[in-house]
Amino acid sequence: KAGVTQTPRYLIKTRGQQVTLSCSPISGHRSVSWYQQTPGQGLQFLFEYFSETQRNKGNFPGRFSGRQFSNSRSEMNVSTLELGDSALYLCASSSLPSGDTEAFFGQGTRLTVV
């Protein structure tokens, strides 16, 4: 069974640009969550999608958005990039909404904003 796949693995963008990250969950998983990991803040929850609907949202500005497609693949978009958006973005999938179900993480996309 293939794991969670995130693309691209590495990305360098300039301030003010926008970026789209992709996450393909484990086959059969309908829940996809996104997290931002930075050295100072650890893993911070961005949002969760289940069956194409956003179920939960963390405390991030509106520049961070996402969506989920009918095949459960998810994309995360960050507009008007800031230097502070440089981080590792992790996607996790689970068969059910992630609250009390083991989540499987991808390797992440390392975004660097210059």
Place this chain on the structure above:
Amino acid sequence: DQQVKQNSPSLSVQEGRISILNCDYTNSMFDYFLWYKKYPAEGPTFLISISSIKDKNEDGRFTVFLNKSAKHLSLHIVPSQPGDSAVYFCAASDLDDKIIFGKGTRLHILP
């Protein structure tokens, strides 16, 4: 406002001894707790979990203890092995299934 706190950024333990990683939380509505392990350049992997209706869950060398009155949980690893060197994240889930992670504790297993 940090709802899940791992107050020790790092911990060093001798191989073969017990590793105890601690986690405190502030939200009494959390009903499920999880521990994840993360190696460099990899995503976190699930380790063990515990429901708020239990006070202990054991899986091989890993045991998680939950003290609801103190809003505290701990992960015990016995015996500690070199492959246990990693960053450990404590996470909690609220009634809306939102998962909040702590900042992590880096565990070093010393030979």
